[in-house]
Amino acid sequence: xxxxxxxxxxxxxxxxxxxxxxxxxxxxxxxxxxxxxxxxxxxxxxxxxxxxxxxxxxxxxxxxxxxxxxxxxxxxxxxxxxxxxxxxxxxxxxxxxxxxxxxxxxxxxxxxxxxxxxxxxxxxxxxxxxxxxxxxxxxxxxxxxxxxxxxxxxxxxxxxxxxxxxxxxxxxxxxxxxxxxxxxxxxxxxxxxxxxxxxxxxx
Numbered sequence: 001x002x003x004x005x006x007x008x009x010x011x012x013x014x015x016x017x018x019x020x021x022x023x024x025x026x027x028x029x030x031x032x033x034x035x036x037x038x039x040x041x042x043x044x045x046x047x048x049x050x051x052x053x054x055x056x057x058x059x060x061x062x063x064x065x066x067x068x069x070x071x072x073x074x075x076x077x078x079x080x081x082x083x084x085x086x087x088x089x090x091x092x093x094x095x096x097x098x099x100x101x102x103x104x105x106x107x108x109x110x111x112x113x114x115x116x117x118x119x120x121x122x123x124x125x126x127x128x129x130x131x132x133x134x135x136x137x138x139x140x141x142x143x144x145x146x147x148x149x150x151x152x153x154x155x156x157x158x159x160x161x162x163x164x165x166x167x168x169x170x171x172x173x174x175x176x177x178x179x180x181x182x183x184x185x186x187x188x189x190x191x192x193x194x195x196x197x198x199x200x201x202x203x
Contacts, residue, residue: 001033001034001074001172002038002071002074003027003035003072003074003075004068004074004075005023005038005078006040006069006090007042008042008043008079008093009043010080010089015080016078016079016080016115019113019115019147020039021039022161023076023113023164024037024076025037026162026164027074029165030165038072040065040069042089042090042093044061045061045062045093049062049089049092049093050092053092053095053096058096058100062096065093066097066100072108073172074108074109074110074168075105075109075110075111075138076111077090077110077112077133078115079114079129080115080116081114081117081124084123084127085128086124091132098136106136107137109138109139109171110141110168111145111168112133113125113146114146114147115147116148117148118148118149119151121148122146122148125144141167141168141171144164145157145160145161
């Protein structure tokens with residue numbers, strides 16, 4: 001299963017990327033057959049995103065990232081908060097994706113998350129991120145994760161990460177195309193032949 005992480009952090013190191021990595025790791029642990037995780041750093045695509053907005057054509061790195069998001073089984077998206085909303089870079093990437101393929105995220109499970117300097121910006125999840133991905137017809141998990149500066153190393157954040165990851169992992173098999181869903185279900189449950197069950201009862 002393909003889990004793609006979109007991180008809009010600008011710094012190195014980045015608290016946005018740190019949160020993204022923790023969410024991805026917690027989700028991958030809950031996928032029965034394992035997950036192939038790919039991280040897309042929007043910082044590295046900023047120039048190509050700007051060119052695409054003016055020309056309508058993506059560069060090779062941006063095109064590859066757009067394909068990865070469209071082909072993913074699930075997404076983890078994380079943005080820093082700027083002016084009480086998602087960053088312009090984050091929005092521009094998904095504007096480009098939507099212009100390229102309006103159905104790219106339709107029915108796709110998405111875990112939304114954000115980072116900021118203060119807990120006062122936590123409403124960005126419900127006032128900005130959730131409406132954006134609802135418009136793109138993604139399936140947004142109930143629990144969004146916001147991490148303020150004071151949350152790192154404090155109680156509460158690990159629990160929110162675990163809860164959101166569990167919700168995302170639970171959605172993945174249901175949204176896979178049928179052949180891949182059947183393989184996932186086979187990996188999740190061991191089927192014991194009826195004859196073997198009878199033999200065990202006789203013993």
